[in-house]
Amino acid sequence: MDSSFLRHRVDLSGPKTAIVAIRCASVVALLLLLAPLAMAQSTYKYIRKHKEDYDDKVVHFGFYYALPFTRYNLTYRPDFATSTNDPSLLRITSPTNSGFRVGFSVNAYMNDRFDFRMTPGVSIYSREVKYAYANAEDKSDVRESTWIELPFVFKYKSARRLNSRMYLLAGAVVGIETNVKKRLAQSQGRLNTNTTDLSIEYGIGFEQFFEYFKFAPELRFTHGLPNVFAGNTANPSSAGIQRLTTHAVTLYLHFE
Known part of the structure; x- marks a missing residue:
């Protein structure tokens, strides 16, 4: 397959690629922010109640x-x-x-x-x-x-x-x-x-x-x-x- 055809179909320097990259980075950042909250909630569920009686x-x-x-x-x-x-x-x-x-x-x-x-x-x-x-x-x-x-x-x-x-x-x-x-x-x-x-x-x-x-x-x-x-x-x-x-x-x- 002609390499020029590939470059034409996948233009890494185009504006669409930049938008996709920004969206991916936003998703990753959101996951990183939510991960500690999820872990804290999971830990909260298993906190032991001392001296229940x-x-x-x-x-x-x-x-x-x-x-x-x-x-x-x-x-x-x-x-x-x-x-x-x-x-x-x-x-x-x-x-x-x-x-x-x-x-x-x-x-x-x-x-x-x-x-x-x-x-x-x-x-x-x-x-x-x-x-x-x-x-x-x-x-x-x-x-x-x-x-x-x-x-x-x-x-x-x-x-x-x-x-x-x-x-x-x-x-x-x-x-x-x-x-x-x-x-x-x-x-x-x-x-x-x-x-x-x-x-x-x-x-x-x-x-x-x-x-x-x-x-x-x-x-x-x-x-x-x-x-x-x-x-x-x-x-x-x-x-x-x-x-x-x-x-x-x-x-x-x-x-x-």
């Missing part, structure tokens, strides 16, 4: 570590400007300080949507009140203390999706300070506060089920209800304080 057990026990960030919510006295006998005092604030908490958890199953949880623990706090002066250095009163805290919360959980689910929680916390030395604190001009507290608490969490345990990071917000300020005659600047309530934002790491 978890909710069949009424009570679960675990432990946790937590990192609280805490401060006082402070209210001035109405006569703040004259109550301190110090005209150079500009303001009183409470900065946020970090602490540490460790404890154990008891989770009681109620129904498909609600659980009741207790998370008693020991907390170490360093709460502070800072005094700013117009023509002098700032001063601070620090309350370093150890608390035994008993949170009681109700937990509302979503439907489980394979090995994970979200939840909300709300409840109350009873706190008791354990290492109090009132006389020493007052003699040194330190911050004097009550040794008990009652707070409301709410938060959000995420449960991830593994083969041998459950891990749940959680974020809680805590607001103290009573006035914990007990007065302090050793520090005249604190006379401008009318009310102190506790406040904390805490990151929990639960293991069950």
